[in-house]
Amino acid sequence: MSDIDILRPMRNNPLQFLSDELETLKQQGLYRPLRILESEQGAHATFDHKSVVNLSSNNYLGLTTHPKLREAALQAVRKYGTGSGSVRTIAGTMEMHMELERRLAAFKKVEAVVVFQSGFTANAGTVSAVLTKEDVVISDELNHASIIDGCRLSRAAIKVFPHKDADAARKIMKDLPAAQRKLLITDGVFSMDGDLGPLPALCDVAEEFGAIMMVDDAHASGVFGRQGRGTVDHFDCHGRVDIQVGTLSKAVGVLGGYVAGTKDFIEFLYHRARPFLFSTSHPPAVAAACLAAIDVLENEPHWMQQLWDNTKYFKAGLQRHGFNTGRGESPITPVIVGEAPMAAQMSDRLFQAGVFAQSIGFPTVPRGQARLRTIVTATHSRQDLDYALDRFGAVGKELGVIA
Ligand SMILES: Cc1ncc(COP(=O)(O)O)c(C=O)c1O
Numbered sequence: 001m002s003d004i005d006i007l008r009p010m011r012n013n014p015l016q017f018l019s020d021e022l023e024t025l026k027q028q029g030l031y032r033p034l035r036i037l038e039s040e041q042g043a044h045a046t047f048d049h050k051s052v053v054n055l056s057s058n059n060y061l062g063l064t065t066h067p068k069l070r071e072a073a074l075q076a077v078r079k080y081g082t083g084s085g086s087v088r089t090i091a092g093t094m095e096m097h098m099e100l101e102r103r104l105a106a107f108k109k110v111e112a113v114v115v116f117q118s119g120f121t122a123n124a125g126t127v128s129a130v131l132t133k134e135d136v137v138i139s140d141e142l143n144h145a146s147i148i149d150g151c152r153l154s155r156a157a158i159k160v161f162p163h164k165d166a167d168a169a170r171k172i173m174k175d176l177p178a179a180q181r182k183l184l185i186t187d188g189v190f191s192m193d194g195d196l197g198p199l200p201a202l203c204d205v206a207e208e209f210g211a212i213m214m215v216d217d218a219h220a221s222g223v224f225g226r227q228g229r230g231t232v233d234h235f236d237c238h239g240r241v242d243i244q245v246g247t248l249s250k251a252v253g254v255l256g257g258y259v260a261g262t263k264d265f266i267e268f269l270y271h272r273a274r275p276f277l278f279s280t281s282h283p284p285a286v287a288a289a290c291l292a293a294i295d296v297l298e299n300e301p302h303w304m305q306q307l308w309d310n311t312k313y314f315k316a317g318l319q320r321h322g323f324n325t326g327r328g329e330s331p332i333t334p335v336i337v338g339e340a341p342m343a344a345q346m347s348d349r350l351f352q353a354g355v356f357a358q359s360i361g362f363p364t365v366p367r368g369q370a371r372l373r374t375i376v377t378a379t380h381s382r383q384d385l386d387y388a389l390d391r392f393g394a395v396g397k398e399l400g401v402i403a
Contacts, residue, residue, distance in 0.1 A: 029341030030361050035351075040065050043379040045356070052356040053384045055374040060223050060331055061296075061303040062379035063253025068296055069289040076288035084281045089270070092281040100287050103294050104258050108229060108246070109238065112266035114273070115258045115290075117282065119218045119247030120146040121275035122257030126243060127183070128153035129272040130212070135181040138172050140164065140197065142190050144216055156183070163190075166201035173209040182211035188231035189219035192365050192373065194332030196224075199231055203240040214243035222251025223330060228297050228304055252297075254289045256282055306378040307331055310385060314376045317389040322402040326371070334360075334371040335392070337401050343370035346399055353391045 013019075025031040039046040041064045045054040063069055076096070086092030097115060104113040116122040127150025131137060135156040139147060142163050151158045159176075161168040169184060176182060184206045186197035199215065206213035217230040225233030228251060232241045243265070248256035259269060269276060282290075296303070311331040318325050324336040337343050340361025347359035350372070357372040365371060376385065396402040 029339075029344055032344065032359070035356070035358070043377055043381070043384055047351075047356055050351065050354070052351060052354050053380070053388045054356050055376065055388060056356050056358040057377065058219070058250035058375060059253060059379075060251035060307055060375065060377055061228075061253065062377050063222075063251065063293050063296060063303075066253065066293075066296060068292045069253060072288040072292035073285035076284040080284035082285070083283050086281070087277060087279060088281045089277050094281075094284060094287065096284060096287040096291065097281060100290050100294075101258075103291060104246075105260065107227075107294055107297070108244065108260040109233075110244070110260040111263040113258050113260045114266045114269050114276065115248070115256055115282070115287075116273070116275055117256060117279055119216075119245065119249055119257035121279070122245050122247070122259050123147050123216055124150040124153060125273040125275040126245065126259050126269060127151055127185070127214075128274065129269055130154070130243075131156040131181070131183055135183065136176055137183045137185060138169050138211070140186045140190075142193070143185060143187050144191060144218065147185055147187075147216055164195070164198050166198050166205055169202065170205045170208070173205060173211065176209075178209075182209060183214055184211045185214040185216070187219075188215045188217035189224065189330045189332070191219055191332065192360060192371070193326050193334055194219075194328030194330040195326075196220075196231060196234075196329050199235040199237045199241070203237050207240070212243065213241045214245070215241050216245045218245065218247040218250060218257070219330060219332065221246035221248075222293075222297060223304070223307065227301065248286075248290050248293070252290060252293045254293060255286050256290060303378040307376070310376040310378065310380050313382070314374070314380075314385050314389065317385065318374075318392060321389070321393045321396060323392070323396060331375050331377075333374045333376075335374060336369055336371045338368060338370060340367075340370040342399065342401070343372060346395055346401060347372055349395045349399065350391055353395060355388045355391045357388075357392075 035047045037047050041057050041059050084092040101113045123146035131154035133155035137151045137156050138159045141160045159172045188197055220230040222228035224231050244260040246258050248254050315333050326334045326336050343359035350357055357374045360373050361370040
C-alpha cells in the first residue's frame with residue numbers, strides 16, 4: 001500500500017465517476033497527456049526530451065525570450081521581489097500596474113485600461129460584472145470559453161448566433177424588447193479556426209439596436225492592426241466598440257489580460273469585476289515585462305512583418321500539399337483531418353518526426369472537425385518551416401490524410 005493509500009479514508013471513492021469519465025475519454029481517443037516543455041518556449045523547443053520545431057505556442061512574435069523583456073523582469077525582481085502580496089483593491093496596486101494600464105490605454109487609443117491576471121479572467125470578470133439576469137447577451141457560437149463562462153456567471157439570457165452571421169444577430173435583436181440591455185460579443189480572431197469576427201457588420205447591428213459592442217482580441221493583440229493594436233484598428237472600427245479585451249499572454253509574451261474602454265467603465269470594473277477584487281495582482285516581473293513588450297511593439301515592427309511573412313509561406317505550403325486548412329486568416333492555421341483519434345495519431349507521428357503540432361478534438365472543436373492547430377511565429381526560420389512542411393507532407397500521406 002502506498003503512502004497516498006494510507007492517507008485516504010477507507011470508503012468508496014466518491015470521485016469514481018471522474019475516473020470512469022477519463023476511461024471513456026481514453027476509449028474514444030480523446031485523452032491527451034500533457035506535453036512537458038523542458039526548454040524556453042521558442043521556435044525550437046524540447047518537449048518530453050525531444051527537440052522539435054514548435055508549431056503549438058501562442059508566442060507569435062517570439063517575445064517570451066526577448067532580451068528586453070527578460071531584463072525588465074529581472075530588474076523588477078531585484079527591486080521589488082517576486083510577488084505583489086495582495087489584490088489590487090487592498091495593497092496590491094503597484095506603480096508599475098498603473099503605468100502598464102496608462103501605456104496600454106495610449107497604445108489602444110482609448111480613455112482607460114484595466115489589467116487582469118489573465119485574458120480568461122478579463123473576459124469572464126467583465127461580462128459577469130456588466131450584465132445582470134435582466135439582460136441579454138448575443139454571442140457568436142464559436143466565442144471563447146471565457147466569454148461563455150462570463151455570460152453564465154452574469155445569469156443574463158444567452159442568445160447564440162451562427163458563426164460570423166451578422167444578419168442572424170440582427171434577427172435575434174429584432175425579437176428582443178427594445179428596452180432590454182443587450183451585449184453583442186465576438187472574438188476578434190477565433191482561436192481554433194484563425195478567422196476574423198466581422199467587426200464592421202456587427203458594429204452596424206449593435207448601433208442599430210443600441211447594444212453594447214464587445215470584442216475579445218486575445219489572438220489579435222500584437223498580431224493585427226497597426227503595431228499590433230488589434231482588430232478594432234485593423235477594421236478601423238475605432239469609437240464603435242465599447243469594450244475591447246486583449247491578452248498579454250500570447251503575442252505580448254508574458255501573462256495577463258486587459259480591458260480597454262471609457263474611464264467610467266474601467267472605474268466600474270475596478271469596483272465590480274470579481275477577479276480584480278478577489279484575486280492577487282500580477283507579480284512585479286510580469287508588469288515590468290509587459291511594459292517592455294509595449295516598447296518592443298512600438299519600436300520593433302520587423303517582428304510583426306516576419307510573423308506575417310512566415311504565416312503566408314507556411315499556409316501556402318500546407319495548401320500545396322493538399323491539406324484542408326479551413327478558413328484561417330491569421331497565423332493560426334488549422335489542418336483539419338476529421339475525427340479526434342486521427343488528429344491525435346497524426347500529431348504523435350509528427351512529434352516523433354520532430355514537429356510539434358498539437359491535436360485538438362471535441363469538445364474544443366465540433367465532432368468530425370478534429371485538427372492539428374499550427375501557429376508559426378516570427379522567430380521560425382525558413383529552414384524550420386521547410387522542415388515542418390516536409391514532415392507534414394510525409395506523415396499526411398502515410399496516414400492517408402492527403403493523397
Ligand atoms: C479567444 C481567446 N480569448 C481569451 C483567451 C484567454 O487568454 P489567457 O490565456 O490570457 O487567459 C484565450 C486563450 O486561450 C483565447 O483564445
